[in-house]
Amino acid sequence: MPSSARVPASTTLEVACDESGSEGEKLVGGSTDTFAHASVAVSTAVAEETIARVRVEARSPATEVKASVVLRPQNRRVLEWLLGDRGPLLGHSHVHLTDKALHLTGRMLWLLRDGARDGMGGGVDGDGDARGLHREAARRVGREAWVSVLAAFNDVVRARSLEEASAGASLLACRLSEVGGQLDRSLPAEGWSVPLDPEGLLRLVARGRGALDPIVPALADTLRHWGSPGRPFRVVHDVQASLTEAAVRAAVTGSGAEASGAFRGLHFVDSHADPRVQLADFLAGAVRRIASQVLAGDADPTLVTLVTPYLSDRSVWLGPWPAGTGATSLPRVAGR
Known part of the structure; x- marks a missing residue:
């Protein structure tokens, strides 16, 4: 060689x-x-x-x-x-x-906050809210329960019709409500909402398509x-x-x-x-x-x-790479 x-x-x-x-x-x-x-x-x-x-x-x-x-x-x-x-x-x-679940947490926060309204294609690179929410959700309600919330959001954004998006949004709102009481300190204080009206849903799907x-x-x-x-x-x-x-x-x-x-x-x-x-x-x-x-x-x-x-230090990974193995910190939530 x-x-x-x-x-x-x-x-x-x-x-x-x-x-x-x-x-x-x-x-x-x-x-x-x-x-x-x-x-x-x-x-x-x-x-x-x-x-x-x-x-x-x-x-x-x-x-x-x-x-x-x-x-x-x-x-x-x-x-x-x-x-x-x-x-x-x-x-x-x-x-x-x-x-992928951490990445989707960041995308969900962006789209359910300012991203669905501001018309910008930005992301949540390094967003402490996304990292904190994902960490606390996995710790307090378990990864499986949190992934079920993320799956509901994922389905809303990927919906192929308004009817499908509406059903998905209702399920997402329900699942967020179920876990919300245990995540009050982790959820963003302002601007966090699941749109249920047709106009809001269409805007969310339009902004989310291609952003995940x-x-x-x-x-x-x-x-x-x-x-x-x-x-x-x-x-x-x-x-x-x-x-x-x-x-x-x-x-x-x-x-x-x-x-x-x-x-x-x-x-x-x-x-x-x-x-x-x-x-x-x-x-x-x-x-x-x-x-x-x-x-x-x-x-x-x-x-x-x-x-x-x-491994890139801009990888979408929560916390350090496993300790005791030549660890490196991979702290970011990368956006678009």
Whole structure:
């Protein structure tokens, strides 16, 4: 393998991206409770050699190596090599991690407060209300009861008709009422309400549509990370229907002036055709699986330690990464 995986500084940096755990704007009650967006900046040659080595060591006939292959117990040695300091990714990769329920708590607060009325596309990045509410709700009423509230809100915003939105809003108001007495100190003091009138509901659905998908703030953070040195860069991304032109524009705007000034565009590729994107897919899948285990209280300390250096400090995660494993603080609730 080449001695350095980094792309020569004299060229425009090309960053390959993929995600794991995407279910669009369905954030709770789906197949995954976490979302990870990974980006890698390695040469095509390094990526090809890495995929070839993994295929041999994992005894996989697949031309595209997926995270699920490397995460099998019998391939633990390969996984540790890929993530560790002897592998090709450390120092050349970045992962934005999202706890979907926490992200949805932030979106709900924004939309049920000023977001449904002010006409702005802002978010709740670093919002103490969202973090405090999510923490206290999980502690006082339990994660399951709180997720049922979030699910009701999620259904309202994703409603396909006024009738469906109205039924969902009534259920949301009921569930908030049921848990509200235990959350008085955590709920925002002003401007928090569930609209039940047709006009208010239509406004809420209109503002919320397109505002929930965690891939937009994740991509914004990715652009911010790679654009912060001011070096021109472009992104190659696995085909992702959620990344419409409007979504990419929102991510570029949210990345900040320095990154947006250095950004030279994004184009989509089939992961089968680009081994760099396959590495991003592997990294995103590994981090997402490990993060879900952390939420479930069933994480492997060694793997938690190995993925820690990759995690963005702008990840949507409540509190510190597990203590005693090379912990890093991941305190933010990221908005759009």
